[in-house]
Amino acid sequence: MESVHISQVILHIIDASLKTPFTTSFGTMESKEVCIVEVIDQSGISGWGETVTSNDPDYNEETTFTAVHTLKKFLIPAVLNRDITHPNEVFNQFKFIKRNHMAKAAIETAIWDVFAKKNEKPLYEIMGGVKQQIEVGKSIGIQKTPDHLVDRVEQFVNEGFKKIKVKIAPGFDSEYLNAVRKKFPDIPLMADANSAYSLKDMEDLKKLDDYRLIMIEQPLAHDDIIDHAHLQKNIETPICLDESVYSFETAKKAIELGSGRIINIKIGRVGGLGEAIKIHDLCQEHNIPVWCGGMLETGIGRAHNIQITTLPNFTIPGDTAPSQHYWEEDIISPEVVMDQGIIHIPQGTGIGYEVDRKKINKKLITSINFVEEKSLAGSF
Numbered sequence: 001m002e003s004v005h006i007s008q009v010i011l012h013i014i015d016a017s018l019k020t021p022f023t024t025s026f027g028t029m030e031s032k033e034v035c036i037v038e039v040i041d042q043s044g045i046s047g048w049g050e051t052v053t054s055n056d057p058d059y060n061e062e063t064t065f066t067a068v069h070t071l072k073k074f075l076i077p078a079v080l081n082r083d084i085t086h087p088n089e090v091f092n093q094f095k096f097i098k099r100n101h102m103a104k105a106a107i108e109t110a111i112w113d114v115f116a117k118k119n120e121k122p123l124y125e126i127m128g129g130v131k132q133q134i135e136v137g138k139s140i141g142i143q144k145t146p147d148h149l150v151d152r153v154e155q156f157v158n159e160g161f162k163k164i165k166v167k168i169a170p171g172f173d174s175e176y177l178n179a180v181r182k183k184f185p186d187i188p189l190m191a192d193a194n195s196a197y198s199l200k201d202m203e204d205l206k207k208l209d210d211y212r213l214i215m216i217e218q219p220l221a222h223d224d225i226i227d228h229a230h231l232q233k234n235i236e237t238p239i240c241l242d243e244s245v246y247s248f249e250t251a252k253k254a255i256e257l258g259s260g261r262i263i264n265i266k267i268g269r270v271g272g273l274g275e276a277i278k279i280h281d282l283c284q285e286h287n288i289p290v291w292c293g294g295m296l297e298t299g300i301g302r303a304h305n306i307q308i309t310t311l312p313n314f315t316i317p318g319d320t321a322p323s324q325h326y327w328e329e330d331i332i333s334p335e336v337v338m339d340q341g342i343i344h345i346p347q348g349t350g351i352g353y354e355v356d357r358k359k360i361n362k363k364l365i366t367s368i369n370f371v372e373e374k375s376l377a378g379s380f
């Protein structure tokens with residue numbers, strides 16, 4: 001395989017407004033600033049990634065502002081004008097920087113994309129993907145009433161989604177799940193609590209077993225694997241970890257402790273594709289199924305999610321709904337579409353979708369161009 005030499009990086013910072021506000025136990029998102037990372041190889045080929053941060057540090061400790069700072073001051077200098085033999089080495093090159101995984105993933109995934117394009121292969125082939133199509137799930141934010149939730153579930157069941165994920169929190173759980181199960185007794189249904197509960201809620205959490213959920217995602221604290229292990233011993237419903245598993249090491253520890261039986265892999269949360277593939281492989285060795293979580297990405301991040309979902313142990317439909325579920329207009333072409341709950345893997349090189357510069361420019365707040373060390377000067 002041909003190595004890559006990144007001779008230029010451009011950060012395109014855009015304002016991305018969701019079609020429908022998205023409510024979870026920690027708040028409602030209507031729009032966010034996204035830093036689109038374009039890395040340009042000396043051959044002129046571009047690779048693309050994006051920050052999956054939001055404007056507030058409500059999912060993890062990062063924001064788009066912190067990510068742009070970390071990219072400018074540390075991550076871009078670490079790869080600019082250097083030869084990269086394989087994108088697998090990039091995460092290790094960043095290890096002098098603690099955490100900041102979403103910032104790292106934004107540029108590491110772009111390097112995977114440009115590497116695949118330069119070697120004229122689809123990204124899934126470089127990663128060891130085995131599927132030509134993937135099943136798709138839909139994540140639904142907290143709704144005003146149980147009836148509103150049932151209506152949304154009905155809409156998405158009719159669209160053919162293979163898994164329905166509903167957000168829950170204290171006061172928005174049993175009544176809502178009961179209403180959905182009454183109308184849809186057999187659909188593959190899961191709930192995501194985004195750390196809204198604690199072990200003090202054990203009796204409420206035990207009630208979740210009444211709804212035959214395929215999993216309960218991240219019920220307890222965002223940085224916990226001990227209480228989750230205790231809870232898993234007390235409920236039948238498989239626990240799926242999201243926020244708690246931010247690295248290969250935390251995945252290893254969570255598996256050893258029995259903190260959960262399923263892991264939601266998010267490329268941004270774990271620091272990039274290299275780390276995500278390592279976690280996938282570890283889970284496969286321990287018969288822990290994984291699926292690809294979503295972070296309300298634009299088409300660039302969505303394309304990376306689709307590519308990684310072709311790996312064999314991604315056996316549960318991910319939160320990879322089509323572009324039109326999020327954006328009036330996505331920034332890729334073609335947009336991500338779904339056919340009765342299935343996305344067909346694009347056969348183009350790299351991420352398989354073209355990035356539409358005109359559509360980026362329509363949402364552009366600012367762009368920052370890095371061609372050599374001196375352009376890294378300046379304050380923030």
Ligand SMILES: O=C(O)CCC(=O)C1=CC=C[C@@H](O)[C@@H]1C(=O)O
Nearest residue numbers: 024059139293294295296297319
């Ligand atoms: O991108 C999607 O459709 C999934 C969105 C989603 O469920 C989430 C996005 C971002 C943070 C969380 O609120 C939540 C999750 O925890 O999976």
Ligand SMILES: [Mg+2]
Nearest residue numbers: 192217218242
């Ligand atoms: Mg989650």
